[in-house]
Amino acid sequence: MLYLLSLLQLLYVVLLSPLIIGIFNKLTEKFESKEGPSIFQPYYDLYKLFNKQSVIPKVASPIFQLIPYMTFSMYLFLTLVLPIITAFPLSFGPIVDFIGGGLIFGAIGALKKIASLDSRSNYAHLGTSRTSSIGALAEPITVLIFITFGVISHTNNPYVVNNIMQTSSQWYFSLVHWLVVFAFFMVLLLETGKLPIESHSNNEFGMIDQAIELEYSGAELALMKWGGYIKQFLLMSVFLNDYSVPFWVPMKVGFTSVLIYSLIHFLKMIILTFIFATIQSTISKYKLFKNFEYVAVAFAFASLAILVYFTTGGSL
């Protein structure tokens, strides 16, 4: 049963992650009073890219070609261990906790940077440099957020965190929790490359993560893009299931309840996508050096959460 549900979760994330991007793109265009592409456009793009020939830089080593496959499989692994449509651990759930998941995200980031350095492209190097400098400041925030949840739940297991948030209204309405939610939301915008941090355009001024995969083409680019979609889907799911709206996630093993929750979860994702699209359409991009101020504020929220915990003794 658990294996079957794991497979269901895997298919759910892998197949629906491009759709969320499609809905997001459609919404942002609608906000600008344009017709916008079909919500299935990311699927068409992936199909087109898988059928195209790959062009590899002459100077790149075999690692360059290997890394998209490695990172994609690591994203698939993450899909199996995080609470997406269940609040009970699936077959592979006990393998990693929050820190483990963070480490795998970190490993994927490191592999991508190695690949971009290996491409010897100046633009890819620029992307690596920007991602590293912002990531160096963003990682401590993520760690602080995990520590705060560790303090609340006495564990680092995302499933336990979900169960506590679902059942304990004291923790759900606490100031500690909401400061963490706010910090995580800011990190989410940063990690998923949304405005005010990154604008996806063809000029290099706004590129951060986008520049890393600049030398890829064909199937490798498709895998990098699809991996990016899955990453966004996973982070949004963790934000929804563990942080902001941890309700209705089935805590007992059951096929029907999981199926029903899949629909609810997708609805939650669409609402979050709508919020993202609204932010995307109302906020202008920061200058690159202003991003550090944004990260500093997110860090302040995460630190204040811990301070609130100590000041109130966890009673607020």
Add this chain to the structure above:
Amino acid sequence: MKDIFLIVGFLEIVLVIFMQWQIYLKKIVNTFSVSSYAISIFLFADGIVLNNTNLLILATLTAAVRGFFIPYFIKKRFKEHYLEREIKPTIPTAASIILSLIFVVAGYIIYHSTIYNSLNVLGGSIPIALLFQGIFLIISRDNAFVQLIGYMVAENSLFLFGGYLFPELPFIIEGGILLDLIGIVMISGIIIKLREENVSDIIDEFEEFKG
């Protein structure tokens, strides 16, 4: 009451961090106005719970003077000169946000190693942290209006301190209001007027208060 105090207290700390983040004077002044309204709500609730008329009067005065009048006065001043953007942060913005946070932590440590033992109130570190943040806001910006706001933030912290820990202490209340009126409206008004009339050729009237 403790919960309202903690929520308003941490809201104040967050709002000061937000002020450190902003470069537009108008946003800083509006944020200060919001923080003053939050303090007045806290004082109002405190006054009702403790049945203390002084606190109710103080809440009304806070909302009227610091929530409305002073922000209105400041905004009117820089509207005349089309100056909405602050020009010279002496400490880089990202660094000042982190430093402001460090001052909050320092406030917590200082409070817990000093007067906490006699007061035994957990949230007492918030006003001290806010006081440090206000003082830091003054030294981190080279702009007369931001410095005035930093001064008032420090004063807001006194209101929180007095309102929550010593609600029966009328001296702090009256002293606070008096300082407010003297410090902000009169002195700053006179200084700005003097600068306008006498030294406006050599010193920009929005420059920091010094000399």
